Amino acid sequence: MTDHATLLKSCAGGDRAALHALMEAEGGRMLGVARRMLRRVDLAEDAVQEALVLIWRRAHQFDPERGSARGWVYTILRNRCLTLLRREDREVATEPEAFDRAADGAVVNQAFDRLGTTSDLRRCLEGLDKQTRQAILSSYVLGHSHGEIAGRMEAPLGSVKSWVRRGLGKLRACLS
Template sequence: MTDHARLLKSCAGGDRAALRALMDAEGGRMLGVARRMLRRADLAEDAVQECLVLVWRRADQFDPTRGSAKGWIYTILRNRCLTLLRREDREVATEPAEFDRAEDRIVVDQAFDRLAASSDLRRCLAGLDEPTRRAIVSSYVLGHSHGEIAGRLGAPLGSVKSWVRRGLGKLRECLS
């Protein structure tokens, strides 16, 4: 039987193996709960990922006098699922039939290619994986929303949002 409270305390101390143990112990059940709530596998995966990130970041906030560690983790998961449901109501991925992928790909590639070979921005963009780079360039050059980018790349909306957020963080770090 897994001691969730002990693992959370270890996570608060920066022990990545403890987070892995939590994921191994609860990941399957968390995914099942998220799928039942969200009724979409892609959103459920995003919810579990975001939940585990929050567990890692906020493990020091867990108070065993206020409830069980397992309950605390599933409360975070439930809240992430509800947040994703609210977001999905506002933003919907563009259907693939509504755009020309080839034309967008050419414009995005040309925008990247036009950057000077010696520019820091080109170097930093080149350091990103291709989907992340395409999502960021599509957003800034073509003015696409996250939903439009998700439709164009055929990727889950939550993944596109994560790519853009993490990619911009990497760009900031690279350019500073």
């Protein structure tokens, strides 16, 4: 049987192996508890991970005179689950693929529309073809890599790299 109090004391001292041992001993049960509370596997996994991080950071706060180490661990997990449930109430579930494409297009369009009509950058971006402008804005506004842009635009990676490279050259020339 695992001595949770000793493992927590070791965690407080910076022993990563103790956290690993605690995770090995309780991780499966923690995930089960979180799944029952949250009713979603993805949220349960997040709750367990966040709880383990908190256990690592707060292990020095454990006081064996106030309760059992195992109870302390599950209290942290329970609180993380409740926090995630509160957050979840405010969120509206959307399919990730639909959200990504719709949100990306909307954000890029909003960023472009927010440029003043007399802005030099807007004038120069308008001078680019649509694909090049979309690739550059996706890269700089959304922070997407060339590979992500290629996947979202359903275009070859080499083409996206060329669009961005040539487009940036045209923007430099136009803005100088």
